Amino acid sequence: NFIGGQKEDTTDSRNVNYERDFKCELLADIALAKAGYLTEDGKSKLVEKLGIEVGNIFQLGHHYSKKMHDAAFIDKDGKEVPYYMGCYGIGIERTMAAIVEMYNDENGIVWPEIVAPFKLHLLGIGLEDRSVKKHAEEVYKKLVESGVEVLYDDREDVTAGEKFADADLIGCPYRVVVSKKTGDKVEVKKRGENKVALHNLTGLEQIVQR
Numbered sequence: 001n002f003i004g005g006q007k008e009d010t011t012d013s014r015n016v017n018y019e020r021d022f023k024c025e026l027l028a029d030i031a032l033a034k035a036g037y038l039t040e041d042g043k044s045k046l047v048e049k050l051g052i053e054v055g056n057i058f059q060l061g062h063h064y065s066k067k068m069h070d071a072a073f074i075d076k077d078g079k080e081v082p083y084y085m086g087c088y089g090i091g092i093e094r095t096m097a098a099i100v101e102m103y104n105d106e107n108g109i110v111w112p113e114i115v116a117p118f119k120l121h122l123l124g125i126g127l128e129d130r131s132v133k134k135h136a137e138e139v140y141k142k143l144v145e146s147g148v149e150v151l152y153d154d155r156e157d158v159t160a161g162e163k164f165a166d167a168d169l170i171g172c173p174y175r176v177v178v179s180k181k182t183g184d185k186v187e188v189k190k191r192g193e194n195k196v197a198l199h200n201l202t203g204l205e206q207i208v209q210r
Contacts, residue, residue, distance in 0.1 A: 052101070054094045060085040109171030110192045118151040120208055121172035125160045125179035136178040139186060142201060148208050174208055 004016040016022065031037075035048035065071040065082035072082045096115075103110045113119065120143065124136035133154075140152045151172060153163050160179075167175045168191070177187040185198045188207060199207065 052094055052098050053091070054098055055088065055090045057088045058086060060087060105192065107165070108169035111171045111173060113173045116173050118149045118172045120148055120150050120174045120176055121167045121170060122150050122152045123163045123167060123175065123177045124152070124154050125163065125177055127154060127156050129180055132178060132180050135184065139176070139178055139201060143205070146205055146209070148205070176204065
């Protein structure tokens, strides 16, 4: 027996019996599709692939407009007609998840520049040295003033290795290091590449503002 509708809103019946209480126009064995099953036309086999829904569109029709006050217009015949509604949405979190799924390596995220939360990750190494800290803060200030979005790691209670690992994990397009070793310049590395180069601030600005 089944639980089934009574052709009334919000009303169902228990112990509904097939054939006694209703008949089907189509009766079939239904199974959850799996890879390797034949397609509906029987000419090929199903292939399973991963996907993610990053956006959706819904056709709402008159469902809401009929319930809303004055959600209508006058048509060419002079009659009041409710709006035909639809809506769409893009899931920001799902979009980010899809990007991370596509752009990553064994160390973390590799954000494409166009969607990166920050263009540049500035690491201050050895900030207990006042000259290093001053230089790092000057670099940060000038970059921000020039319109570059900067994530500044000014933590003094973690090692250089931890900062490098966190920078790779977060995945900003550029990693810039200020330390005693870099002197009055900065060390620049693009995420996902191994090449490291020293630049002055002008050279750095030219790189990140391309």
